[in-house]
Amino acid sequence: xxxxxxxxxxxxxxxxxxDGMLTSLKLFAIALAGGIFFxxxxxxxxxxxxxxxxxxxxxxxxxxxxxxxxxxxxxxYFLTPMIVSKFTGQQGEAVGPFTSAVVAFxxxxxxxxSEIIRAGIQSIPRGQPAAAYALGMTYWQSMGHIVLPQAFRxxxxxxxxxxxxxFQDTSLVYVVxxxxxxGAASKAGQLTGRIVELYLFVAVVFFILxxxxxxxxxxxxxxxAVAR
Amino acid sequence: MDWxxxxxxxxxxxxxxxxxxxxxxxxTLAVSACAxxxxxTVGSVVGIARTTPLAWARALGTAYVELFRNIPLLVxxxxxxxxxxxxxxxxxGDWLKQDMPNLLTLPFAAQFSLWEFTAAVLCLGLYTASRVxxxxxxxxxxLPRGQVAAGLAMGLTLPQVYRHVTLPMAxxxxxxxxTSEFLTIFKNSSTALTIGVLELTAxxxxxxxxxxxxxxxxxxxxxxxxxxxxxxxxxxxTLERRVAVPGYIAQGGGH
Numbered sequence: 001x002x003x004x005x006x007x008x009x010x011x012x013x014x015x016x017x018x019d020g021m022l023t024s025l026k027l028f029a030i031a032l033a034g035g036i037f038f039x040x041x042x043x044x045x046x047x048x049x050x051x052x053x054x055x056x057x058x059x060x061x062x063x064x065x066x067x068x069x070x071x072x073x074x075x076x077y078f079l080t081p082m083i084v085s086k087f088t089g090q091q092g093e094a095v096g097p098f099t100s101a102v103v104a105f106x107x108x109x110x111x112x113x114s115e116i117i118r119a120g121i122q123s124i125p126r127g128q129p130a131a132a133y134a135l136g137m138t139y140w141q142s143m144g145h146i147v148l149p150q151a152f153r154x155x156x157x158x159x160x161x162x163x164x165x166x167f168q169d170t171s172l173v174y175v176v177x178x179x180x181x182x183g184a185a186s187k188a189g190q191l192t193g194r195i196v197e198l199y200l201f202v203a204v205v206f207f208i209l210x211x212x213x214x215x216x217x218x219x220x221x222x223x224x225a226v227a228r
Numbered sequence: 229m230d231w232x233x234x235x236x237x238x239x240x241x242x243x244x245x246x247x248x249x250x251x252x253x254x255x256t257l258a259v260s261a262c263a264x265x266x267x268x269t270v271g272s273v274v275g276i277a278r279t280t281p282l283a284w285a286r287a288l289g290t291a292y293v294e295l296f297r298n299i300p301l302l303v304x305x306x307x308x309x310x311x312x313x314x315x316x317x318x319x320x321g322d323w324l325k326q327d328m329p330n331l332l333t334l335p336f337a338a339q340f341s342l343w344e345f346t347a348a349v350l351c352l353g354l355y356t357a358s359r360v361x362x363x364x365x366x367x368x369x370x371l372p373r374g375q376v377a378a379g380l381a382m383g384l385t386l387p388q389v390y391r392h393v394t395l396p397m398a399x400x401x402x403x404x405x406x407t408s409e410f411l412t413i414f415k416n417s418s419t420a421l422t423i424g425v426l427e428l429t430a431x432x433x434x435x436x437x438x439x440x441x442x443x444x445x446x447x448x449x450x451x452x453x454x455x456x457x458x459x460x461x462x463x464x465x466t467l468e469r470r471v472a473v474p475g476y477i478a479q480g481g482g483h
Contacts (some may be wrong), residue, residue, distance in 0.1 A: 063454070066453055067453045068415040068429055074429070171302045175421070182300070182302065199307055200307070202303055207298045210298035
């Protein structure tokens, strides 16, 4: 490459890069929402006094946390189409790569989020759900109105930090050849031989987005600390 | 299920598919161990720098942590492997890409060169250093201020206070988070497969591609990851108990 750079390649491939970024953002949004939703359920299951619920939940969370993210992506990439075709009876390509990636990310993120949410729930004094039950509330009422709103509030900075990490982790779908932001840059790099410019561009964009987000989280944390 | 598949002869390397898994585990551990040494060293320096009274050292430390924490690991992997050889003087870059010895001669025959290995170690080590630095910093800052003040009042210089008072305490406190950082490196080492390092995850995928026994191949790798993770946790718990300061660290210091 001889040292001289050609940054016009980024402008030339702006549409492919933008499409890639949209894929990354879509994956991020779905994985975040799904991760928090199933993470909450997993946390509730783990804290349940019912062993048939708490043991499988703990097993799932510990299993996912013990293996590399990429290994988990490979697993769900392999399992999702198999399981879906078992249920629907369809053969072959019933599930696209994007769906498989989404399932993998939701599963992995729900395991990570469940640990955060569990810590949040456990930070609430036991007297509060006890008081809710004494007032005649059901389990779901006490969770929904008393415990979870406070747990989420306490855990908000940690959950947002995890969201930044999740956004960075979306780049791992590269391993299943899905064209996210990094994948699009990589493809353009192969076509033009300008991988240096493209990878540096990807790094700068990620850095700006993640740095700004982490900075915002830090500000929020400071504000919440004063409010409490 | 067909578990006997691992005893079959693999198409390369002159070993069985089980041999491929062992070779993958060997490279996973080699990358993790080397990267951990780098992460621990650089992370300690950066973390300590962020607690010193020197403004420029604090600023440099903060810049390091923010830079490495806000770029995805995989992107950093590509920066080291693809971009770095192109932006340094051409002769050096060519040397890295072409003249680094091939690792075929080593035991557990690997089909990649020392450059892939080095790039993976640099990437994982310097990335994890930013996380280790945060742990070291928070360990130091969790100590009561009076300890530093008392050390200075006794006539110790600041480096002496760090050497004899602050660091011996801080490193004991951060053993549990350091354990999870090591496990993070161990798991993150699988990203090295994107630049051609045939570590455990890569080998299990390769076995699945050659034999179509995906379930067996992934299960084997998953079990190996779990066993290593559990072993590390047990070892570190023992270490934690052995170096605990009596009466100081409540959790994990039980007798």
